[in-house]
Amino acid sequence: MFKPPWSPVLEQVADDVWVVRGDVKNGMNVYLLRDGSGVTAFDAGTKAMVKPVRKAAEQLGGLRRVVLGHADADHRGIAPYMGVPVICHPDEVTAAESEEFRNYWDLSKIEVGYARRVYPFLLSRWDGGPVQISETITEGDELCGFRVYAFPGHAPGQIGLFRESDGLAIVSDTVYFVDSSRFKPIDHPSVPHECFNWDTQKAAESVRKLAALNPKKVAAGHAEPFEAPDLVQQLLKAADAVDGKGISTAT
Ligand SMILES: [Zn+2]
Incomplete structure (x- = not known):
């Protein structure tokens, strides 16, 4: 049977954690966390993912609620359509409930002309x-066996989740494993591109805060979950690559 190149996939990430990867190059992630007899979604991907996430959640006992890692367009996509309560950090409520995109975005900073357009x-x-x-x-709340952390910078109310027992961090856009100017996965963590950030210095601080948790695996909003023996050093290197003007000098 013909399978479109980006047919969404459901994969298990760890105990009681799954991810639906969909949309462009399957680069958009919605995590499903065991929540009693059903699941809670962390991050809400893009609108095109409504059906695959609904189907995956049904296989896992049904969707109970959606928690937004942050409220950018590619992270709130399915949220209005699932018929369940939607939850986010207090500093994201205005953006989540708004028609407008972020007023601090500056697409002119994207280096690649095609991507900019x-x-x-x-x-x-x-x-x-x-x-x-x-x-x-x-921050400090508990969600499906994870502790909630505030990682402001990419967005004002960006949050992530950390589970001490296996060192899994699910962090939305606290870090990128993609080159967002070229729509390509990269083999190391980076601070999100400054054109989409509320405050890039704070974003770098949040990557340091994530490193201090000593995660074993980082599952972000885009690309596949990442693990490496020197993960913590790689996170610190990514944060250090942000210069005094808030611009990442990483390649
Ligand atoms: Zn994103």
């Missing part, structure tokens, strides 16, 4: 639109 189209296609937030979640 195509992003407005992609962002509109990815976005699911405004979503009503029913509850908030903050």
Whole structure:
């Protein structure tokens, strides 16, 4: 049977954690976390992922709620369509409930002309639109066996999850494992591109904060979960690559 190149996939990441990878190059991740007899989604990917996430969640007992890692267009895509409560950090509520894209984005900073031109189209296609937030979640809260951490910088209310027992960190866009100017996976962590960041210095600080947790595996908003013996050093190197002007000098 013909299979489109980006047919969404459901993969197990760790005990009680799955990911639905979909949309462009299957580069958009929605994590499903065991939550009693059902699952909670962490991050909400793009609008095109409504069906595959619904199907995956049904296989795993049903979707109970959606928790946004942050509220950018490619992370709130399915949220308005799932018929379950949507939760985010207090500093993301306004963005999640807004029609507008972020006023701090500056696509002119994207180095590659093609990407610069195509992003407005992609962002509109990815976005699911405004979503009503029913509850908030903050650092120190517990979610499906994980501890919630605030990792502000890419977005003001960016959060991530960390599970001490196996060192798994699920961090949305706290770090990128993609070159967002070239739509290509990269083999090391990097601070998100400054054109999409609320505050790149703070984003670098948050990557240091993530490194201090000593994660064994980092599962981010884009690309596949990443592990390496020197993961912590690689995270610190990524943070150090942000210069005094808030621009990443990493290659
Ligand atoms: Zn993203």
